[in-house]
Amino acid sequence: MRFHSLQKLLAWKWRQSRVSFMIWGVSLVLITVATASAFSGLYQNEQERAAMAQTMENPAMTAMVGPGYGLSNYTNGAMMAHEMLLFTMIAFAVMSILMVSKQTRAEEEDGKLELIRALPVGRLSPLMASFITVSSYNIIIGLLIAFGLVAMNFDGIGIEGSFLYGITLACGGLIFTAITAIFAQLSQTARGTLGYSFTFLLLFYFIRAIGDVSNEALSLSSPLGLLLRVEVFVHNYWWPILITFMVYLILVAVAFLLNNRRDVGAGLIATKPGRKKASGWILSTIGLALRIQRTSIIAWLVAMLLLGLSYGSVFGDLEAFFENNEAMKQMLGSNANYSLTEQFITMLMVILAIFSTIPALITFLKIKGEEKKERLGMLLTGTVSRWNIVGVYYLIGILLSTISQFLAVYGLWISSSFVMEEPIPFINFWKAGMAYLPASWFLLTIALCIFGFLPKWTPIIWGYLVFSFIVVYLGEMLDLPEWLAQLSSYSHIPQLPVEAFDWLPIIVLIGLSLIGTVAGFIGFRKRDVIG
Amino acid sequence: MTVVQVQNVEKRFGSFQALNKINLQVNKGEVFGFIGPNGAGKSTTIRVLLGIIQASAGSAKIFGMDVWKEAVQIHHRIAYVPGDIHLWENLTGGEVIDIFLRLRGKVDYKKKEKLIDLFQLDPRKKCGTYSKGNRQKVALIAAFASDAELFILDEPTSGLDPLMEQVFQQCVAEVKKNGKSVLLSSHILSEVEKLCDRVGIIRQGEMIETGTLEELSYLTRTNLKLTTNSAIKDLSEWSGIHELQKENGDYIFQVDTDKLPEIMTKLSSYGIIKIESKPPTLEDLFMRHYEQKG
Numbered sequence: 122m123r124f125h126s127l128q129k130l131l132a133w134k135w136r137q138s139r140v141s142f143m144i145w146g147v148s149l150v151l152i153t154v155a156t157a158s159a160f161s162g163l164y165q166n167e168q169e170r171a172a173m174a175q176t177m178e179n180p181a182m183t184a185m186v187g188p189g190y191g192l193s194n195y196t197n198g199a200m201m202a203h204e205m206l207l208f209t210m211i212a213f214a215v216m217s218i219l220m221v222s223k224q225t226r227a228e229e230e231d232g233k234l235e236l237i238r239a240l241p242v243g244r245l246s247p248l249m250a251s252f253i254t255v256s257s258y259n260i261i262i263g264l265l266i267a268f269g270l271v272a273m274n275f276d277g278i279g280i281e282g283s284f285l286y287g288i289t290l291a292c293g294g295l296i297f298t299a300i301t302a303i304f305a306q307l308s309q310t311a312r313g314t315l316g317y318s319f320t321f322l323l324l325f326y327f328i329r330a331i332g333d334v335s336n337e338a339l340s341l342s343s344p345l346g347l348l349l350r351v352e353v354f355v356h357n358y359w360w361p362i363l364i365t366f367m368v369y370l371i372l373v374a375v376a377f378l379l380n381n382r383r384d385v386g387a388g389l390i391a392t393k394p395g396r397k398k399a400s401g402w403i404l405s406t407i408g409l410a411l412r413i414q415r416t417s418i419i420a421w422l423v424a425m426l427l428l429g430l431s432y433g434s435v436f437g438d439l440e441a442f443f444e445n446n447e448a449m450k451q452m453l454g455s456n457a458n459y460s461l462t463e464q465f466i467t468m469l470m471v472i473l474a475i476f477s478t479i480p481a482l483i484t485f486l487k488i489k490g491e492e493k494k495e496r497l498g499m500l501l502t503g504t505v506s507r508w509n510i511v512g513v514y515y516l517i518g519i520l521l522s523t524i525s526q527f528l529a530v531y532g533l534w535i536s537s538s539f540v541m542e543e544p545i546p547f548i549n550f551w552k553a554g555m556a557y558l559p560a561s562w563f564l565l566t567i568a569l570c571i572f573g574f575l576p577k578w579t580p581i582i583w584g585y586l587v588f589s590f591i592v593v594y595l596g597e598m599l600d601l602p603e604w605l606a607q608l609s610s611y612s613h614i615p616q617l618p619v620e621a622f623d624w625l626p627i628i629v630l631i632g633l634s635l636i637g638t639v640a641g642f643i644g645f646r647k648r649d650v651i652g
Numbered sequence: 653m654t655v656v657q658v659q660n661v662e663k664r665f666g667s668f669q670a671l672n673k674i675n676l677q678v679n680k681g682e683v684f685g686f687i688g689p690n691g692a693g694k695s696t697t698i699r700v701l702l703g704i705i706q707a708s709a710g711s712a713k714i715f716g717m718d719v720w721k722e723a724v725q726i727h728h729r730i731a732y733v734p735g736d737i738h739l740w741e742n743l744t745g746g747e748v749i750d751i752f753l754r755l756r757g758k759v760d761y762k763k764k765e766k767l768i769d770l771f772q773l774d775p776r777k778k779c780g781t782y783s784k785g786n787r788q789k790v791a792l793i794a795a796f797a798s799d800a801e802l803f804i805l806d807e808p809t810s811g812l813d814p815l816m817e818q819v820f821q822q823c824v825a826e827v828k829k830n831g832k833s834v835l836l837s838s839h840i841l842s843e844v845e846k847l848c849d850r851v852g853i854i855r856q857g858e859m860i861e862t863g864t865l866e867e868l869s870y871l872t873r874t875n876l877k878l879t880t881n882s883a884i885k886d887l888s889e890w891s892g893i894h895e896l897q898k899e900n901g902d903y904i905f906q907v908d909t910d911k912l913p914e915i916m917t918k919l920s921s922y923g924i925i926k927i928e929s930k931p932p933t934l935e936d937l938f939m940r941h942y943e944q945k946g
Contacts, residue, residue, distance in 0.1 A: 125724045126755055129754065137743070140742075232738050233738055233739070236734065238723075239702045239732035239804075240756055241725075242727070243724055385704040386704075386705070
């Protein structure tokens with residue numbers, strides 16, 4: 122009787138989540154197949170591939186995307202998997218975390234689960250239904266990717282490899298489906314569930330990054346590191362899949378045990394009583410906006426510092442690597458005034474800049490959540506003006522992108538100066554990193570404009586951010602057309618220290634942002650507020 | 653016949669004792685009113701009855717079955733409406749009603765349509781756009797369209813307008829007429845007075861009174877307005893007299909109902925010219941319990 126009415130609940134879960142499943146599915150399959158086809162046309166001869174293989178051996182790349190394999194005969198498949206597998210796996214994980222938390226703890230927090238459980242439904246049916254739904258989404262999307270790759274029949278991307286590739290991705294999603302389900306039992310809120318799950322995702326990424334560069338065993342303790350050991354398209358090892366799947370089953374069992382033991386609405390991590398009175402600073406609009414996001418802001422700042430620290434820690438190996446690598450010297454060595462390591466900084470900076478835009482956008486877009494939950498109206502009907510409230514959130518976003526980028530750059534400098542024989546001066550890092558701020562602010566301004574005029578469409582900004590990441594990260598490798606790359610604000614920033622500093626694009630971006638800011642404010646002032 | 657039987661149920665959340673030896677009973681064909689201030693333990697009791705939280709001690713049975721172990725069988729025969737309802741924003745009200753009904757078993761479409769008309773709900777709107785009252789209608793329609801034998805209603809009318817409240821009262825009267833039972837937790841005391849056969853009062857996790865309204869009324873006070881020939885100087889010092897006010901020579905006060913005969917005898921010696929009395933209301937009862945002890 123614990124699983125009574127499971128089938129009906131499954132049909133219902135499908136009805137509720139099919140749209141987001143289709144969006145995730147189509148995007149993930151398209152991105153994978155498109156990059157695979159781009160890779161297969163790109164590096165025609167052995168020499169080009171060998172040069173590429175040497176770039177990928179670079180410790181910073183290893184830290185970022187995982188260890189290279191099959192480098193002696195670098196096929197398109199190996200290249201594609203090396204560039205894409207980890208990040209696509211993280212996308213699967215993000216999808217699973219969002220879906221599971223929405224279907225489990227968020228429903229429970231809202232009281233929807235109580236309605237369901239008051240019906241003739243088994244005690245474990247709702248959790249089981251969510252498990253089956255999200256797990257099958259992962260497997261289906263993984264298989265679609267496999268079939269897509271098989272159907273396209275690219276050179277160097279075999280049938281077994283294609284299936285292993287898809288299933289590895291699905292396993293990455295499955296592990297986080299289970300982890301999120303466990304946190305949904307432990308934490309009493311959906312925010313907490315998301316927070317803990319994303320913290321674990323980040324933690325596993327860092328463990329893998331450090332492990333891949335220095336210690337294999339450490340890397341294997343992270344599911345992300347373990348799954349990269351499939352060495353797909355070259356060796357096609359299946360044992361990481363087996364282990365991951367078993368761990369998945371154990372985690373699922375743990376989630377059910379916890380779920381079976383606890384009351385609806387209860388969490389196992391206790392919440393402690395808070396303050397009786399509001400402290401002084403929370404009584405201002407900015408104080409309130411900061412207070413309600415305090416935990417997530419602090420978590421993001423710590424994460425950005427860690428990201429900087431962990432990328433910086435590979436700089437020592439990087440130096441040694443460049444010393445011994447003639448081909449790399451040739452590839453990057455066009456500019457004799459800068460060390461190769463410094464040239465590599467440019468690539469890191471733009472990626473850090475894109476990452477530090479994420480907390481800024483999340484914090485700003487909180488205003489939309491507040492409006493949707495009808496809490497904004499409570500402030501606006503008080504003495505707070507619209508200018509004030511949207512301005513406060515926007516300002517927090519601007520400040521947060523600045524502080525995030527600064528912390529990441531600072532972390533990069535600290536750990537790199539520990540491991541390098543001739544540390545790069547902080548000012549070089551600082552200039553290179555801070556130059557990207559106008560590009561981040563530009564995104565924030567677009568978010569403001571969308572919020573001001575078409576609040577329903579704010580998710581578009583995430584599409585733009587992902588697009589920017591793809592053109593920056595894969596743009597050169599995929600030989601994307603120049604105009605496409607130019608659509609991203611990050612492409613216009615001078616790449617210090619290698620390129621000379623140029624005020625023009627910076628001024629243009631800041632100018633556009635100012636115009637956008639005014640437009641966004643006016644838009645918000647004129648439109649109806651939902652609540 | 654007893655439908656709900658709760659005996660010495662306790663519930664602890666960590667060191668906090670939310671329910672302390674709760675006893676209550678709902679009989680077949682009876683509407684039982686469950687009242688108490690915010691945070692007294694009404695919803696916690698109801699959640700124990702629904703088998704979604706587990707009692708720390710004691711026994712709770714519905715239709716003679718254990719509420720925790722046999723929750724699924726029990727839920728086939730009950731309907732539940734909470735006070736604060738969130739529905740799935742991307743589904744329509746009509747869809748949610750159908751899903752709820754289908755999860756319980758066979759759907760009586762005629763009854764459902766009738767209720768949708770009665771409550772004047774637009775079932776084609778997405779739940780995300782419904783106001784609180786409309787969300788409540790969705791849950792009420794899903795409950796009353798079912799063939800449940802017991803209705804557990806936790807402040808079901810907190811968002812309804814007075815017209816809809818009347819419709820709700822009709823629905824309760826109708827199910828009662830069909831021999832079904834209702835456990836109604838409510839803050840609206842006039843509603844409880846109108847609908848309920850018996851009432852239970854809970855305060856700080858303990859049941860302090862249970863009984864019919866008549867049985868409970870002895871606990872309360874009668875309101876009196878009195879004009880006498882000669883002045884009663886020490887009236888405020890008599891035992892059993894409360895809240896004395898003088899207005900144009902009239903005395904307005906409350907009398908403990910159990911002291912009424914004795915006081916009336918005493919009063920008559922002052923020569924009563926005019927007397928008005930108001931029966932005790934549930935509100936008086938309620939207020940008295942909370943003012944004194946809470």
